Amino acid sequence: AYARSYAERVDSAARTIARVVEQTDDNPLQHARAQEIALLMKERSAFLLQPLNLARRGDFSGAVAVIASGRGRELMDAISVRAQGFLDEERALQSTRQDAAVQRLESGKRLAILGAIAVALVVVGSFALLVRAIRRPLATMMRAMTALGSGEQDARIDTAMGSREFARLAVGYNAMADRLRGAVADQGTSERQLQIVNTELEQNTKSLRERGEVIELLGGMAHRMQAARTDDELAQIIRVFVPQVLPDIPGALYAHNNSRNCLVPVASWGGITVPIEGFAPERCWALRRGQSHSVEDPSREIVCGHVAENEVYHCEPLLAGGEVIGVLYLQGRIGAENRFRMNVLTENIASALVNHRLQRSLREQTIRDPLTSLFNRRYMEETLKLEIARSLRAGSPLSLVMCDIDHFKRFNDEFGHDAGDSVLQMVAAEMRSRFRDGDVICRFGGEEFTIIAPGRNRATISMLAA
Structure with a gap:
């Protein structure tokens, strides 16, 4: 489950950075930076898979060594530095484009005003007799140019000016205004796309960083659980590390007692109390079904027998080779990100409980007489x-x-x-x-x-x- 979730996140990040690489194709410098960020993200994803693969093969010491090497944090820092440089350059380019557009707008305004003045002087000097006929179309053009200079990008001139020359001038002005509006619209579209990509990149970077920290935390927890020799030591490790992996989520861990065929509490956290006598496996729907059992609305779902009425909770079975190892009980709703943490956590706890049970069995075999069950x-x-x-x-x-x-x-x-x-x-x-x-x-x-x-x-x- 963790691998599928992790692969989806990695694919999402890869698609996002691929779009960034594609959209910066017209800028060689930014294109190169985007490609470098993509390579670092790919290397970071591959590095994060190493401890998981080692842990699945049982090489926990190797997994811990990979995590402790600090390479993951170095890669994350490198991604953050290059991403910040990329964003700074994009903001600078955006500012440059905006200044250029403003300059073009101001230049167009000045040209339009100068053109209008020139036309007015020519008309006044050459065609004094047509002043009255020219005054109205000229005023129309002036109003349109003034409106455009004030920021009204939709200001246009009617081409039916009563004169072929004025009509051609109106067509030229309208074409210039259309191009200016297109340039401004393109700038706004580019800015919105850049903001979207930037937001996605920041979210994916944050998610990868948080998951990396969780994996490192779980690696330390797994190492300590493998070294635990007594039930009290194992319970102490659970109480210390689980609230860090799943903050603000109270819960309890139950282990299956084969001789009594019941689930007995190993540890609890978050201020909740659980009965020390435990409960039978058939009272938990997660163990009955062999899969997760969540209750967010007790009136619309079956509630486990070991849980109080009207309680929102989640039960996660701990299984190994088809055998019941225990169950992880959590109070409250479990969000999508916490589900990823919970899945990785249950895998670590189940493995540790199996190892702890084997160690205890081996120790009993070394200190007990097999015939009488007395100490040897x-x-x-x-x-x-x-x-x-x-x-x-x-x-x-x-x-x-x-x-x-x-x-x-x-x-x-x-x-x-x-x-x-x-x-x-x-x-x-x-x-x-x-x-x-x-x-x-x-x-x-x-x-x-x-x-x-x-x-x-x-x-x-x-x-x-x-």
Whole structure:
């Protein structure tokens, strides 16, 4: 989704700058500058695709390295500088054209007035007898010329002047006025087109800059999420970075708990509170449909069961390989630009949750005994060192219990290994029921078990172990 949105933005920017290049074909300097801006924008777009492609292939360190290189900001600065130079030159050209048009207008006015005066002198000197007949067409011409000099571009002279010479003069004047109006109209059209192109270019530049900043922010977030080792660390990263990616949009992140088959809250932001018990997957329409579910008018849409009535919200499912990973819940309406950010954000969060789940599973496999689900000997040795050091510092009691199952070998030989495994599992379950969650129950090896009980003295532990 992000790639399609990004490609549309890039294509829009490319078409815009292509029009700029085409429209500046009559100006070699500006044409060259427009081509240079187009090449920089193309290079900037290609550079922004690099971290996304690396991230999709799983090379997050490479993506972060590309972002951290600063090349993207250098390209953006280069585009901004050249775009500003291009605009400054266009404004200068516009001012020059306007001055030239004003000069032509003033020159035409002066010529028209001089011509009228010359005609009047010739008529007065040569045709004194026709003064009365000439006075009216001459006054008409003067009024038209004065109106044109005052800015009335539609001022024209009627060609039916009663004289062939005046008629030809009126035709010439009207043709001159038409050309002047055409020149002014062309100038206005060019100015409007330049303003439109300038606005589009500024909008596209701003959009690309903002998206570049979001990608850099998401790169830092993804790097930290991949390095998180505990649920609390992951929740802290979510609470810090998501409000920066989606400002002024409160929400919460839920992760799917396979053992309980429910969505449990991982983190929330924006001042909202969510129930710690979570909710079942079937209560969310986004998870049912496997796609986004937005409610902008609760009276005209189905509202999820985990959301309050009359609430405007958006649920985005987090899926990986067809498996439910979690759901991103956001309050309020999600605009077009925020949808782009949300799509990239959900991809990063889903990948991080899968990685976090795999890391936790691998860690459980390294510290747990697969048969009894108790901690193994390696974990017991590491924990015992830490608890002894903690007990010495705090001066608190620490108890250690070692026990085994009587006659286990004979039982195992007589009834078989499957029956022996069942006995080990039953003993492990009994130990877990007798001791606290803070006590560390380990399978030392074979039928031998070890319990580390911080804070318990000999009398208390003897009663439990009896």
